[in-house]
Amino acid sequence: MNKVTIVGSLNVDTTLRIKRMPLPGETLAAEGKSSAAGGKGANQAVSAARSGAQTAFIGEVGKDNSGQMMLSEMKANGIDVAGIRENDQVGTGTASILLDENGQNSILIYGGANQQLSPADVEAAQDKITTADFVVAQFETPQAATLRAFQLAKENGVATILNPAPAQKIDPEVLKLTDLIIPNETESAELTGVIITDETSMLISAAKFAQMGVRNLIITVGAKGAFYCTQDGYNFIPAFKVNAVDTTAAGDTFIGALSSQLKPDMSNIEKALVYAQRASSLAVQKMGALPSIPTKEQILAAGQN
Template identity: 40%
Template sequence: MSKKIIVIGSTNMDMVVKTDHIPKPGETVLGGTFFMNPGGKGANQAVAVSRLGGDVTFVSKIGNDIFGKQSSKIFDDEGVDIGGIYAEDNSPSGIALITVDEKGENSIVVAPGANAFLDENNVRQAMEKYGDCEIMLLQLEIPIETVAYAIRYANHNHIQVILNPAPVNKSILPELGMVDIITPNVHEAATLAGQDITDMESAKEAAKKIKELGVKTVVITMGEKGALLYDAGEFQHIDAPAVEAVDTTAAGDVFNGALTVALAEGKSMKNAVSFACRCAAMAVTKMGAQNSIPHRNEIILTYFD
């Protein structure tokens, strides 16, 4: 039986412009297609967990506005338990301004809005209500104090913690000793480790340094190169399927949601990371954040446990 999952994090409305290249400072670029898409790292990961077959509750804060109402309906339609979503009357819902270039790379600016008001009381209330969850998935688009509290709460109650340290914030370092699995990308891993990552060997050195901060397992996501797993003192490089990238916006969120689902189903770390790489690769072949998240029946995978 699959373990119950709780995702605590952000909800945004993404405003996306497709253009030839991402503007340099002071440069104006004439863009192409514009569209709005529900997003936010927490929301994306919660939807990914649900679409990939996980039993998920989402804890977040939205504005009492049209974006917030739309987001709640989307979560409900996606099969995400929304009993942990709170409305904030004094702030609009969060938004993200996203530019996507012709190679599928992106540049993102986030205005947190109501996400900035998700606090310890909200987390405690949700955790008391959903005390049977066994895995907690977190990111860093909500106040760092709230994330730190959630990690401490989970650790005290023997709940497995998966932390996606994005956007990277070194203020979370004191809590890393209570984190079971951390999933930085190359940039985030370099920041946490305090060194450059230029190849696989430097990625391994960074993983070792992050492990020394107390994290049990380190997974560095490397885009088209797959992921580097450092677990139980051993390194494993797990390839990603070769695809033509259209938009990488939610790839990391899909990776984390897929990883969490696979672990909740009792898969090994290696197979969980492999599953996550496949799901993330499929996501980058479509435009948008939640629009690009695959469903379980789209993923073809054989486990070798």
């Protein structure tokens, strides 16, 4: 069983279901509304936990009803919440999601307490890092907190995974401490300047990331699949073909599931990637973020069909 610590965001998601995305200045009626626990960090943690990883979380919520909801959701999924601080000055993060009838979404995020996560908060929960197999981070919390988490991880021989989303300029020191980076095709292009079109462009991207200090790469390419490149080789793994109804947590489900199965030396990356692809394919067939994330049993059963 892998031990996975997530340093990341906790949001309450509000989803509005619409026929299509509105044009600038246009008003559309929503056909449905729902709220659920979410945030990239929370999604990845729940995915890891449901796939059997011993999961801990380092993050921040407001001292409000939304914060209590997030803590309850994490606990209900067996996640260690001792590293989540309650902030009595700033509210819990929120996400507003527009979801069209084709399952595509647009998301607006209010960071709230997520943006208050500091290196000191990370240090206060460093035992969650030093005892882990993997530390996973995204960019819905400050990079300074990620940097401190990765420093502590590397000082203790713990592997690090960076999901550079939302895409932004990355502190070079964070990249130097990253063992595996997992962008989607758009994020990869923004970080390297190389537009993903084929295997050649993916290999060029891998070389660019290696120059930045990251030697292991997975680029997710939506419904097409995922490309990986490590020091031992590379390959493109096609996605499983399904009818998507909501892609909101697809990438987060992939990363959490992957972290639960991957060996820290990356030696089983292809097998772990196939498992993560299957988890993601199940998630997009259901509505919502956390509610759509499958369990290990569901993922393995799908593989037998």
